[in-house]
Amino acid sequence: MSGEEQRRIEEQAREALDRSVETLPPGVRARLAEARREAIAGRGRAAPRGWLLPAGGLAAAALAAARWIALPGAGIPGGIEGDFELLLSEDSLDLVENLDFYLWLEEEGPHAG
Amino acid sequence: MADAAPALERFLASVELKAYRIAELGTGHREDALELVQESMFALVRRYADRPEQDWKPLFYRILENRIRDWHRRRKVRDLWQGWIGRRDADGEADDPVQALPDPRGGGPERETATRQQTERMLCALGRLPRRQQQSFLLRAWEGLDTAQTARAMGCAEGSVKTHYARALQALRGALGEEEP
Numbered sequence: 001m002s003g004e005e006q007r008r009i010e011e012q013a014r015e016a017l018d019r020s021v022e023t024l025p026p027g028v029r030a031r032l033a034e035a036r037r038e039a040i041a042g043r044g045r046a047a048p049r050g051w052l053l054p055a056g057g058l059a060a061a062a063l064a065a066a067r068w069i070a071l072p073g074a075g076i077p078g079g080i081e082g083d084f085e086l087l088l089s090e091d092s093l094d095l096v097e098n099l100d101f102y103l104w105l106e107e108e109g110p111h112a113g
Numbered sequence: 114m115a116d117a118a119p120a121l122e123r124f125l126a127s128v129e130l131k132a133y134r135i136a137e138l139g140t141g142h143r144e145d146a147l148e149l150v151q152e153s154m155f156a157l158v159r160r161y162a163d164r165p166e167q168d169w170k171p172l173f174y175r176i177l178e179n180r181i182r183d184w185h186r187r188r189k190v191r192d193l194w195q196g197w198i199g200r201r202d203a204d205g206e207a208d209d210p211v212q213a214l215p216d217p218r219g220g221g222p223e224r225e226t227a228t229r230q231q232t233e234r235m236l237c238a239l240g241r242l243p244r245r246q247q248q249s250f251l252l253r254a255w256e257g258l259d260t261a262q263t264a265r266a267m268g269c270a271e272g273s274v275k276t277h278y279a280r281a282l283q284a285l286r287g288a289l290g291e292e293e294p
Binding site for chain 1: 122129130131151154155250251254286289
């Protein structure tokens with residue numbers, strides 16, 4: 001791909017994406033602004049995770065079912081249980097992010113923090 | 114840390130719209146995209162407010178990408194479970210992100226239609242990219258992260274970013290070429 005063609009595609013993409021943001025519905029903009037203010041005002045506490053709650057409940061039932069079904073001769077793949085565990089753990093995101101942070105600190109050296 | 118609040122607010126205001134669109138392209142769901150961005154804002158403020166300002170953008174997008182990845186993992190398991198019990202979740206389907214877009218530059222109905230179609234084609238092509246290609250392209254070409262920052266945000270080597278980016282460009286060229294009249 002030529003440099004000119006690459007720049008053309010990049011420019012087309014930027015224009016389309018910028019336009020899609022410029023025309024975001026006012027309701028979406030308002031909710032993002034509200035989320036930002038809440039994040040600043042509520043420093044130190046976790047975000048509400050409304051969508052995780054039903055998923056967590058569903059996952060609990062799913063894990064119980066998976067453990068029951070995953071008997072010899074049953075059809076569920078054994079590895080999938082790890083995904084159910086992930087569903088059950090609302091702290092998993094925090095753990096992943098902290099691991100990332102420590103890895104980054106290690107890469108960056110003494111100037112990282 | 115209290116002094117960081119105005120700078121944090123300015124930073125979040127500067128990224129929130131793009132972050133939302135990136136999350137929406139990454140998930141195909143408006144409501145979930147909003148929640149993922151909100152969670153990422155909270156996580157950044159809670160954990161990294163005292164980090165240097167220049168670190169906030171790659172950190173924020175790293176958090177967001179982690180959230181999107183975990184969203185996909187949860188979604189996959191949830192879909193599997195729902196398939197087992199024989200019901201499908203009918204809500205949460207993606208809305209067309211460019212539906213009813215007005216043309217801010219004006220120019221009449223024909224121009225508006227052409228611009229909308231062009232925008233729609235590009236967004237659809239971006240939405241169909243594999244996740245890693247999509248991430249690398251959006252973060253580099255749109256959010257303006259350099260290769261090193263994109264690598265931090267994606268949690269991979271700079272060489273991988275370059276590979277994903279090149280493949281994204283090829284895929285976009287192919288997708289857009291196929292659809293051109």
